[in-house]
Amino acid sequence: MEIFKFGGASVKDAAGVKNVLEVLKTVGHENVLLVISAMGKTTNALEIVIKNYFDKSNELYASLQDIRKYHNQILLDLFDDEEHEVFFDVNAHFDDLEYFVRSNKSPNYPFVYDQIISIGELVSTTIVSHYLNFAGISNQWLDVRQYIKTDNNYRDANVDWDHSQKLISKINRKKSLFVTQGFIGSDENNFTTTLGREGSDYTAAIFAYCLGAESVTIWKDVPGVLNADPRYFENAVLLNQISYREAIELAFYGASVIHPKTLQPLQKKEIPLFVKSFINPTLPGTKVSKGVDLEPKTSCFIVKKNQILISLSSIDFSFIMEENISEIFALFHKYKIKVSLIQNSAISFSVCVEDKFEKFNELKTILSKKFKVSYNENVSLYTIRHFDAISAEVVEKDKTVLVKQISRETLQIVTQ
Secondary structure, eight states: OEEEEEOGGGGSSHHHHHHHHHHHHHHOOTTEEEEEOOSTTHHHHHHHHHHHHHHTOTTHHHHHHHHHHHHHHHHHHHOSOTTSHHHHHHHHHHHHHHHHHHHOOOOOHHHHHHHHHTHHHHHHHHHHHHHHHHTTOOOEEOOGGGTOBBOSOTTSOOBOHHHHHHHHTTSOTTSSEEEEESSEEEOTTOOEEEOOTTTHHHHHHHHHHHHTOSEEEEEESSSSOBSSOTTTSSSOOBOSEEEHHHHHHHHHTTOSSSOTTTHHHHHHTTOOEEEEESSSTTSOOEEEESSOSEESOOOEEEEEEEEEEEEEEETTOOOOOHHHHHHHHHHHHHTTOEEEEEEEOSSEEEEEEEOTTSOHHHHHHHHTTTEEEEEEEEEEEEEEETOOHHHHHHHHTTSOEEEEEEOSSEEEEEEO
């Protein structure tokens, strides 16, 4: 079996859905499982719904209606008959969402987030599945929540691999094509959970691992994995081959093409991962597998925007020792602050962090009780793998460098 993952950009409108059909016709669709994300910017739109829900905003139902209209227009562009059952199935998902918004009493933000945000994937896969059937490609729609089981760490759930393996192994492989959702799962009480933003890649890897898949292909609007984000760097180069280890390094430092959690289960079973273009599906793309680290061998540039550089020093000018660092990292863990760079001296300790869950202000209050806290918001963290003098100069040009750190293969620079 092959696993294909299509992200939100690939199904952002009716033309995108039709293109998925063309990709399948071009590369084949027998013994394939499709993992599909929410359409376009639906996840962002649903985050506005969540904000309105907790703010008790009078714009709540208007924001819900906007999302309904967006998907309904895609339906109208795809199907001639408004009596087609897909209209009823999609409306049923939105009705379930509105019922939850009206009836839910839980104040738990992560829990509410997951119940609301998941509607995007459920609706997108419902539309794609119906359209493929309508176009003559028979498929079975799967509710991923019946197959991927997790703990109840809402917004960043951990997979129960043993339970998920047992459930996924029961999939009837006599069907030649399956359509399911990325990003979501469910806990032991069958409440919806999510695997973290961009978790659809991870979903594809979970299915691949549990099914012993032949390969995973991530279909994107780029020709493959590039050595740099073309939005920020000129003359980006296509990487033809990357080893699992190198890809994990790039993902760890923030490369956005491959989700950090995706690679480890694939590496365990040596399942190759391909990153290909849904615009030109016959191009070879990039292969991630066991083998040469990089082909071609070149510097790789990664940039993470909107980071926070935090510098801590003792109020009494005493040394920052292991005990202090252990306490600081325990707080980072508690407040779900992701640390991307560390630098310390005798009396100060600096970290560049990502405040994914907007917990920094709470953390700052706690840290200020024991440390002098200085910080720079909206900084950029540049990482260069396999750097040289020229690549470093490219990054530093016309920028204020706040921190610079060099190891054997990697250069990291924090700039304002």
